[in-house]
Amino acid sequence: MNRVYIKTYGCQMNERDSEQVASSLRDRGYSMVDNEFDADVVLLNTCSVRDQAEQKAIGKAGYLAKRKRSNPNFMIGVLGCMAQNRGSELVDRLPDLDLIVGTQKFHAVPDHVDQLIKSYAAQGPRPTTILDLEEEEGSQNTIKDHLPKKDQVCAFVSIMQGCNMNCAYCIVPKTRGRERARPMDQIVEEVHELAEQGVKEITLLGQIVTSYGRRDFPVVGGKSPFVQLIERINDIEGIDRIRFTSPHPRGFKQDLVEAYRDVPKLCEYVHLPLQAGCNKTLRAMNRPYTKERYREIVDSLRAVVPDMYFSTDIIVGFPGETEEDFDESAVFFEDIGFDMSYIFKYSIRTGTPAETMEDQVSTEEKERRNHVLLDILAKRSLWRNEQLVGTVQEVLVEGPAKKGYKFVGKTRGYRNSIFDGDDRLIGQLVQMKVDRATASTIYGDLVLAGVDTI
CATH class of the missing domain: 2.40.50.140 (Nucleic acid-binding proteins)
Structure with missing residues (x-):
């Protein structure tokens, strides 16, 4: 009963959390396998950003439950954002689940799996589903271990958890909690260890990564804690490149802009979420900037690095987004000239302000708008890559x-x-x-x- 398979849905944060769970289980004596059919325990690390992601995970859990009926000792767990969002509702919908663990309790997974295995070994009644969703102080500091991989070149490093923003469409503050930063020295030590293992590129992770430490550490020499951290990682021998995701436009003060000029290992690539290129829609989304401010940030970054590459997130079909609003957004999207983008069709998230907003956009119209932006993006991406031919x-x-x-x-x-x-x-x-x-x-x-x- 010691073979475990973890399937991860969603973002890089979820990938990093899954790696931490795998490392903890391995240290406890469990064997991590690459195929769910070879596993005694399957853990689904889930995403709640869009309804489709939740439905995929729920469908997968239902499929695995069929296997459990023929093998009662087979165990199924749901971890992460959907577990946090839906909680005990999942027990009612999926009674065969053995384990439901929220976003601040990943470190508890080995203990829970141990407990379940002992319960099954006793051959008594099927144990009650373990539900562990409580907040835990310091939980952000538990995402620090890595699974050694042959020839690993790139690694994710979680520097904070949670989000203090209140975007009208977003479930993340509910699923991840308030902002909580890790100690800077601990992060630097982790990167040192990765460098010693042969890692060359580090991507710093946070729900709003540019908010790192703003309530915990002082500004020094006009530089935010986030920029201070980047500079310290830049000094680590063996690390060749630094990236980060996902930031917020309000985090791009002058110190971070200048870091792209002054910190050699910070790559000239920025993921800068836009969400909408229309001020009316941005206000409805409760995004605290205008498209004019967004353009100022882009222009300031291009001023220090003319060849800067930009990617973004953008939502089509937000409630109340008229055709004229979308056209304005599309013009702005094209004018900025993104090299890559994650284009999302708005998805209702229960418990968010946008859920009850009037003038919901039809599925067909969201699909049309999605294709408009995809066409703009494809042309821009091809043009930008073609400029590299011969270089x-x-x-x-x-x-x-x-x-x-x-x-x-x-x-x-x-x-x-x-x-x-x-x-x-x-x-x-x-x-x-x-x-x-x-x-x-x-x-x-x-x-x-x-x-x-x-």
Whole structure:
């Protein structure tokens, strides 16, 4: 009964949480497997940002319950945001669940699994579903361990949990709680350990990562705690690149803008959530900025790094968004010139202010608006990648591509890159001359001068 499979839905934060749970279980003596059919315990780490994500997880749990009926000792657990959001409702809907653990109790999973295994081994009545959703002070500090992976080049580092914003459409403050920052020294120590293991690129994670430590640590020399943390990680030998996600536009004060100019390892790629390019819609969403302020941020970043790459999040079909509002948003979206975007069709989230707003937009209209933005994005992404043809780009080699005999890596601007290579290049920064491009990928040949091939 010691084989565990974890399936993760949703964002990079969820991926990081799953890795922490896996590391804790492994340390307890459990074996992590890559296939649910080989597992004695299946844990679903869930997402609540959109209804579709919840429905996928609920459907998966229902499917697994069929297996439990033929193997009563098989165990199913639901973790994370949906567990926190729906709580005991899941027990009523999915009575075969053994374990429901919220976002501040990931560290308790090994204890709960131990308890369940003992209960099943006693061969008594089926144990009652364990429901653990309580808030816990200091829980943000428990997401700190990593599973060693062969040739791991990139790693996520959670620096904070929770969100203090009140966006009208968003369930995250309910599922993740208030902002809670980890100690800066602890984060730096974690990155040192990753560097010693061969990790070259770090992505700092938080629900609003740019809010890191603003209530816990002082501003020093005009620099926020977040910028101070970036500078400390920049000094760690072995780390070549720094990224972060997901920020908020209000976090882009001058100190962070200037960090892109002054911190060599901070990559010239910004994920800057827009959500809407119409001030009326932004107000309805309770987003505390205007499109004019958003443009100022973009312009300030391009002033310090002219070739900056931008990605964003944007929602179509928010309640009350008229066709004229959307057209205004689409013009702004095209004018900014995003290189990548996550485009979401608005999804009702129970318990949010937007749930009861009037003038809900039809599914068909949301689909149409989604395609309009996808077309704009595809043209811009292809154009931007085509500008790289004939240039030489620095690529961090991540490993073999999924198909064929090629290798894959990313540029500092987060462009997916495909090239001929071999295993000894994994983890190295190489120069690639780009010879062709699609909207999502650039292709080329390596310029091998200076690469350590020993």
